[in-house]
Amino acid sequence: MDVLGGGGGRGAPWRKMSKEELENQYSPSRWVVRRGAEEAMRTYSQIGDEATKKARATGRILLDVPYGDGEGEKMDIYFPEEVSEALPFLVFFHGGYWQSGSKDTSAFMVSPLTAQGVAVVIVAYDIAPKGTLDKMVDQVTRSVASVQKQYPGNRGIHLCGHSAGAHLAAMMLLANWTKLGVTPNLKGLFLVSGIYDLEPVMHTSENAPLLVTLEDARRNSPQWHLEMAPAQPADPGCRVLVIVGQHDSPEFHRQSREFYEALRRGSWEASFEELRDVDHFEILWNLTQKDYVLTQIILKTIFQES
Ligand SMILES: N[C@@H](CC(=O)c1ccccc1NC=O)C(=O)O
Numbered sequence: 346m347d348v349l350g351g352g353g354g355r356g357a358p359w360r361k362m363s364k365e366e367l368e369n370q371y372s373p374s375r376w377v378v379r380r381g382a383e384e385a386m387r388t389y390s391q392i393g394d395e396a397t398k399k400a401r402a403t404g405r406i407l408l409d410v411p412y413g414d415g416e417g418e419k420m421d422i423y424f425p426e427e428v429s430e431a432l433p434f435l436v437f438f439h440g441g442y443w444q445s446g447s448k449d450t451s452a453f454m455v456s457p458l459t460a461q462g463v464a465v466v467i468v469a470y471d472i473a474p475k476g477t478l479d480k481m482v483d484q485v486t487r488s489v490a491s492v493q494k495q496y497p498g499n500r501g502i503h504l505c506g507h508s509a510g511a512h513l514a515a516m517m518l519l520a521n522w523t524k525l526g527v528t529p530n531l532k533g534l535f536l537v538s539g540i541y542d543l544e545p546v547m548h549t550s551e552n553a554p555l556l557v558t559l560e561d562a563r564r565n566s567p568q569w570h571l572e573m574a575p576a577q578p579a580d581p582g583c584r585v586l587v588i589v590g591q592h593d594s595p596e597f598h599r600q601s602r603e604f605y606e607a608l609r610r611g612s613w614e615a616s617f618e619e620l621r622d623v624d625h626f627e628i629l630w631n632l633t634q635k636d637y638v639l640t641q642i643i644l645k646t647i648f649q650e651s
Contacts (some may be wrong), residue, residue: 346365359545359596371549372597373508373538373625378592385626392630393450400455402460412491413484418473420488421448425459433532433647434492436466436567439484440508440538442551444473454505454643461644464499466492470513473554478543478565485513486520493529501532503647507629511539511643515604518578518585518613533584533646537639538593538625541604542568545596568600572605578613584646585615588639592624618642 359367369375374382401408405424412418425432435458448469455465470476470484472592494504506514514534522528543562544550554567563569585608589601601617608615620639631637 356377357542357545358599362588364548365651367545367596368549370594371551373594373597376592376594377624379624379625379627383424385624387422389626391516392633393453393571396455396633397450397452399461400421400452404459412468412488415471415484417469417475418484419448420466420468420491421452422569423452423455423459423467425462427462429462431498432464432496433462433500434464434496435464435643435647436468436489436492436502436504438468438470438504438506438510438513439636440506440510441558442555443473443476443478443481443509443512443547443550444554446472448603452626453629454490454551454632456633457640458643460635463644463647464496473556478555478557478561481513482516482565486517487525487530488526489517489520489529490522490527493527499530501647502529503533503535503643504531505537505643506536506539506565507537508539508625511536512541512543512565512567515539515541516565519567519570522579527626528579531580531583533586533645535586535588535639535646536601536604536627537588538590538597539587539601541600544569568607570605571611578611581612582612583614585613585614586618586642588618588620588642590625590628591619591621593628594625596642597625607632 374386377385400423407422409419409501439446448467452467458465468488470481504514543566547557587601587605589598605615605617632640
């Protein structure tokens, strides 16, 4: 595909935006509708914190399981109550612009999913300034490989990422598994309010701790990779759900839409979903509710009912 067209190209709408407008578009908290920006962020942390405490208070749990030698290379594994031979896994990568967030406050979806028989893994990775984007992508890749190695009899691994975490999950579509000596049994990806082209972010204040250069941005942009060389899905049965909230900013909408379109051109089994009446944070914290539409979409996809 022409690299000058599409989202990453010279004609991309963000290139015409003022610095303030770009900053605005890439500040999710400025687009919340039911509360102020600070209150939204506070509520998000609180709900994440409470959901994690609740998830850790009951059930079979393995905390701080190493997936590498690095101090930050740990994951928490939450098992369903019912013991089963072949468990489906959901592996979650938290958001926070690659510079905030923690596995210890991100177990949003654990209770409703483990209640339905899904094992949930919440992954920690080295956020900036300790970690670079290349490092985070490498860590997340090794975390997925490690789940496959530890649970080779799994009934499918689904990845879920929110915001910056959706970027990390999307990068797994381009991962070189052969190098790691194991190919994960990837069945689906849930990409929630994600960023797939990092170049515009490079021009915002969020880049201060990240120090992303144009080269780093491209190397770590799934949108860029798919436009340059539409990688063929290793497993054509792996579904990719690109999901965005109604109240996410227009740039977040554009990023999701264009990534979905690039996936379709590359013959991935992709679908696009705009969830009504939720902002960038509600879309995730609602996953604490078993009846929320996204919780139900995730469960139906995992159990292949749709
Ligand atoms: N500084 C950002 C914070 C943010 O974007 C964020 C916070 C928590 C979880 C995900 C986020 N966004 C992307 O990773 C804001 O203004 O909303």
